[in-house]
Amino acid sequence: MDFNEVRPGYLKSSEKTIKIHISELKIGMYVSKLDRPWLETPFLMQGFMIESLDDIDAVAEYAQHVWIDAVGEEWVAPEERAAVKGQAKKVSYINKIDAKAEHAAAMDTYREARRLTRSLLDDLRLGGVINSEQAKSTVKECVHSILRNSDALIWMSKIRTQDEYTAEHCLNVCILAIAFGRHLGMSEGDLERLGLCGLLHDVGKMRVQPEVLHKPASLTEKEFNMMKAHTVHGRNLLMSSPGIPNSTIDVAYSHHERIDGTGYPRGLSSSGISEFAKIIAIVDAYDAMTADRCYSPSIPSTEALKIIFKDRGTHFDDRLGLEFIKSVGLYPPGTLVELVNGLIAIVFETNSKYRHLPKVIAVKKQDAKLEKNVLVDLSGVERGSLDKSFLIKRALNDGSFGVYIKDYREQGLALG
Template identity: 40%
Template sequence: MSSHPTGTRKVLTRKPVPVNELVLGMHVIELDRPWLETDFLIQGFIIQRQDEIESLQRQCTFVYVEGIEHTVDVSLESRTEKSGLLSRTMGAQVNKSSAIQDKPTKQSGKPTEQTRTIYINKISSGQEMQVARDSYSSAKTVAKNIMEDLRIGRMLDMNQARNTVDDVVDSLLRNDDALVWLTKLKNQDEYTAEHSLNVCILSAAFARHLGHDEAEIRKIGLAGLLHDIGKAKIPVEILNKPGPLDADERALVRQHPNFGRNLLMTSASSEHYTIDVAYSHHERVDGTGYPRALQAHQIPYYAKLVAIVDTYDAITSSRVYDTGRASMEALEIIYNSRNSHFDTDLTIEFIRCIGVYPPGSIVVLTNGEVGVVIESNKNSKLRPKVVLLKDSDKEWQEKRTIDLSLGDVDEDNKTYAIAHEVPNKTFDIDIKALLQEGWLNFVAK
């Protein structure tokens, strides 16, 4: 008896479609131009929103979508697949199986196209920056006080935590760039407090991007602020240990979700969603997380969302035992963990939310000059506003601002474009120091 499967099945092949004929639900697998010349961060995606169609219409003439074209003999297909004859690439070699997994899950919990709220920045990031700086400073003090109070046995001041989140969300609703910019200003010595605040800010910004209503954004922000509250029960010398943890120390640190759950359950004013996130933000959709090894359908939606943000901020932060990585590298790591560690749909939306070059990124231009992204461009994510700080020889130069979306040119009359991002402190550029010393004061104007 033959061991090969028999029968026929439909084969999905690519089909060119003019951009004015695109509709929701189509699976775009290739463009009429290189992906890197467009604003799309994911090479191959399901059209889920009208603004994605509009963006494709602005940038392309036609695209290739996946469509059922013909049937094949399954027994023949089985043999040819083993020899690799049916392998194919899409963009940067994203295969068909991974693209199919990028379809949104019914359990994602994010707003639908019909229910999502569309937010528009009310003021510029420059106008919001000074208020955002004050809010960030105050919020960091609160985050630090929360941890210190819990360490010495005091009760959690939930009203203070909520007021802090309200200030954060109010700023994000006016402009979602300014506070996100400030999450780049990391201090290794204050990692625990800064990380809690950054996860609060980025989770709320992500919720805004997803289209949650204001009340939901505030809930998600509060859950983000308190997600690591259990670390208040971990000795500081273990959290700040400069070398690898031993087995007992690792086991203790992995208990912080349990500690966080217990701390929040003893607070009469705690909400169930903050307990869910503190307890479940280290769970992974494939069941490899901790402390309960939950499967995807068992993990609360807020916890899935905060898990992605928590990982992103941790990867981009320098700690006593590791150097922070560039935003793009962190996003690549998270993207490669979609459908194993992280919810696929939320992963893709988070990448769209953060963008390739978020505010505060240090970037090298194609002509060798170096600058800092000061404002993202919602309609052209690869073409933000940049303040140039160093020339092609990496020497300090008189600062000036360029807008890549306007096609600004350099002294050789070549259009400026970003080559790549580098981590903070590369080429002696320290974002926090520059802001404190006045180099970036124009941002607050």
């Protein structure tokens, strides 16, 4: 049987690796290795399926030979096959304006959305109910910004204030979920519904005692059970608030369920977890890992994506986990990076063609602050206008080398 042929009801599974010339590459093949260093390419992970002729053309730009995995067959459960077949037709989006033009509007959108999110959570903390119209209005503004250009608002989501973690986390999950939904090709209506799920997924934490919610050490078993109860509290709060969609209630209740059935509160497995809940589970984990929390320091985006890659198929949905990694990219907007030449920079805008070569704002040379913040398009390395010392050496945690993202929001984006 040819390794590209798969019978109905079966999925491809790796058996052996074969070296081939790029001219032999076909749709359906799984590329596991290239003939050049991985970091010199825009591909997000070492290993991907060829799904279109465009994929073949993209690989051909960077390699003459590739290694592919010859594949056999693996049976897939009917409900999983049905989920794939039943997906809605994708909507294609393009950025209507560039990130620099969207930044001023995105900053205003983020400030107002953060204020409204804090107000929503404060009302709940004091025993009130959710103002559903206010929440929907907040999400709608975020959707509009992300549809104009997703990079600007994602940049804002990197700005953290530890004493406002829960409010900022809820808003950031909303923003990242909308951007992910855009990548998946969801309709504008579904983006608004998904964004509302992200904004309100953790409202149940307003019913968890502050000393447990903000404890800077490991929780006892009793305290952990109190924390896990936020999913039940969230469901109950949303059910008692008029105008909240059922999908939002479900996500608040189910976003800690795991694909392998080891999550909480009900121990659901993959087929019992909604698509929105699977998406918010991934986004929730990513935003939490990349933020400083009272009990755990942040890790760089690249490290968080590695964890999601490792835990796909157990904690997270396999397909959605891989799509999220593609959506976020190696260096999302707002990521602090160090270049090979020692420049410290903030990623300003992604590059759809060269994902490893974004536009960055250079702010520092190791310990010396630059006279001006300079916008540098790193794709110049590929075009020959910049040398290879402008490649990104590594992603950094916010605050490394004394550079904090929030300072640059407060100063404005004055570029030389």
